Amino acid sequence: MSAIYKRELNAYFTSPIAYVVYAVAALFGGMFFMGTVLTPDTTDMTYVFLNMTSVVIILIPILTMRLFSEEKNKKTEQGLLTAPVNLFQIVMGKYLAAVTVYAIMLVLFVIYGIIISFFAAPSWITIISNIIGLLLFGMALISIGTFVSSLTESQIVAAIISIGVGLLISYMDSLASSVNVDFIKTILSAISFTTPYQNFAVGIIKLSDVVFFLSVPVLFNFLTVRVLERRRWN
């Protein structure tokens, strides 16, 4: 697993992908920080994070789109799948590499906290809980993106579908409120990412929310393993 993890991480930083993602994140992060913190003269960074979720929904598929589709397209997966490693290790190696790249991006918000501290005492608790929330939110999206990438040979298709799923998830609440059937409404709001995320946004870390977000990677990484497994049989 560590061999795959190391290779993937290297691939992110030897290609422009990681830097482009960081640059775009810094651009929008800076804009939100300027507009919702510096200009209104507050220490409350909640809106920076809330706005950031929609940027993350676009950026994460860029990180995950190549994970499996490129291997399939360039036929390099044959090397991985005939090596003495099991599928779970392959999936986890790739998944954790993407999570690492994403987690490094979140350092940005620590920098914003430090900038605030020059002017006033920032609420570190909220900043940290927000960072944890955004990390968990991202981990869930990365697992979905990884799964989608394992389904197709085309990176573009993987990216578009992952972005679509991310947007759908973010609209889940408004979708739920427009449905009349009660039990569908319950299901839709139960799988919404918005509700558990809101607690992190205001500085509350609840175990149930953490479990909710972590269950998504567990499910989708498992599904990715299944997809790879199934491919052998076709």
Next chain:
Amino acid sequence: MVEVKNLVKRYGDKLAVNNVSFTVNEGEILGFLGPNGAGKSTTMNIITGYLSSTSGTVTVDGCEILDDPKGAKSKIGYLPEMPPLYQDMTVKRYLEFVYDLKKVTLPKQEHLAEVAKVTKITDVYNRIIKNLSKGYRQRVGLAQALIGNPPVIILDEPSVGLDPKQIIEMRNLIRGLGKKHTVILSSHVLSEIQAVCDRIVVINNGQLVADESTQEITSTVKGVKRLQLHISGSDASIMPALRSVEGVTRARKISRTPDGYGEYVVEYNVDNDIRKGVFNAMAKINCPIVMMRNAEMSLEDAFLKITNGEDVTSRRGGRK
């Protein structure tokens, strides 16, 4: 060392591999021969655990590929048709990655240097794979298969896309490998297989059509002789006359030469010289022979003969 038993692979309705069985003994170089689409790659992919068989078993050095995939895979070095190279890595980085991936325990730098030396890639060691020529890429692919010194090496068409000089180098390399490893080598180029392999397995339409030693195949091929003829006259009289000559096993018309003679090929057994008979027969019907030449049957012809289904039953029992 490698035992393949009753292997069947179905893609939907299509039967890609149909009940293929063969064994590869330790230290043997086995040639896996067949036209494109015969099921060579599929069989190799099943042996290496990349694909699963619909039924049948593959055992590598005592490890069943389905029951103990890790054990079996760790005993195989595989060079697929397209070498699984990451284009953006340097050769060094890539080989280090494969070393880590295979969890090799041999001393790292020494082992990698040795593999690089054997495959002659030392001078491109620090270059990015993307910028390498096809020949070098193929060799890096081979190096990748050799990492960890696996007892079994499987090479899927290793010399495709190489120039003649590189092909010869690749052959020598493979022959050298055969001293320490068990090698399975697939190809649709017969001369290549003939040059390096101890034994040849021929596959066509997913079915095993021959399994014998290289010598046996070569001698059966040499057993049949061919006569190439240019004759003046009409086909209607020439063909029956040719066929009626004693000892002729097969006669067919190839084409017409630019100067208006018919070109014919006649096959006969080596212990039965038909040249005089043919001359007399043609003289009798007043069709002069303007050219007569012995043409040896090439392995390519033999291959076509085998894969076209001729003599299949007699060949099948050729070896246990």
